Amino acid sequence: KDKVYDYYDSVYSADAGQAHYDKERLNCGRRPKWADTDTFINWADDKMIHEKWSPDVVVGFASNQGLFSSTIIPCTTTLYQWIDRGIMKTTNLDLLEKLSRKIKKLDHKPRLNKRILGTPIDERPAVVETRETFGHWEIDTVIGNKVKSDAVLLTLAERQTRFEVILKLNGKDAYSVDQAVQALRERAGENFSSLFKTLTSDNGSEFAGLHEALQDRVDVYFSHPYTSWERGTSENQHKLIRRFLPKGKPMTDVSEAQCLRIQQWMNDYPRRILDYQTPHDCFVKALQQERTAV
Structure with missing residues (x-):
């Protein structure tokens, strides 16, 4: 009769249960890399806002150069998601290429040249198309406000390395x-x-x-009309260039x-097509190989 018995009764508390669940949820799942x-x-x-790099170049360059631990570098898709969700200071307005991207119909039917300035592109060696060798260039012009008196930019792009030369001309x-x-x-000169x-x-x-000016040293080929x-x-x-000089801007106002x-x-901008190397670095390597071969 001197014994004392204790009895316990469990009462469920919804609030306490939710608090325990929330606490446990903090420790489950994979932590995002940005955390x-x-x-x-x-x-x-800094690269995307001030140096106008694309998310893909940012990720690829950081990974290839080993700038950060792989545990904190996201994939390109994830970085785009961080931008969309506001985790970054960068916004979609800073990604000019994303805003201007358009899906074009592929209707590659070359038209006959009404004006024949020289050797047609059909006769260009296949090695130029494959980009296997160095020294094959595309030449084009970039216009501003379409006024005849306005200056234009003459552009030359080396196909293998994507090295760019930009020259300002008084007219087109x-x-x-x-x-x-x-x-x-x-x-x-001799190069x-x-x-x-x-x-x-x-x-x-x-x-x-x-064709006349360069025929003694360089083979010149002309593309079909309306076949960019x-x-x-050059088109890419x-x-x-349009990131800095949008259409409609007078080229006369652009300084040398x-x-x-x-x-x-452009020449210091890493490219995915170059395994995130820069056109300048690829150009120097290719030119050195040319000189060694000679």
Whole structure:
């Protein structure tokens, strides 16, 4: 009769149960990479906002160069998601290429040239198309506000390395192009033959003198009308130029120094197609190989 018995009765509390569940949820699942450190995020924001790098280039360059631990570098898709969710300072407005991307119908049916300035692209060696060798260039112009008196940019893109040359011309005419090409030839000097093997352009009247001016040193080929894909390297390079010089901007207002800065940015911009190397680095390596081969 001296024994004492204790009895316990469990009463469920919804609030206590929810609190316990919430606490346990904090420790389950995989932690997002951005939760561990903001080192990569700060670097990526700087590259995308101030240096106008794309998310894919940011991820690829950081991974290839070993700039950060792989545990904090996301994949390209994840980085886009971070931008969309507001985790980054970068917004979609900073990604000019994403905003301007359009899906085009592939209707690659070349038309016959009404104007024949020289050797058609059909006769261009296959090795140029495959980009197996160095020294094959595409030449084109970038216009501003379509006023005849406005200046234009003459662009040359090396197909294998994507190295870009930008020259400002007083007008979109054959004389201006010929003068610029001649100046480029003199500047290259004894390296001209190593640098330039072929040149491909469209059938614009401004390129009417190319074949004559370069036929003794460079093979010049002309693409079909309305076939921009035949000069795809130039087209893609122009998209990068348009990040700085949008359509409608008078090229007369663009200084030589500005052209040089844009050219330098493009040549120092890592490319996925180059395994995230820069066009400048690839260009130097290719030119050194050309000299060694000779």
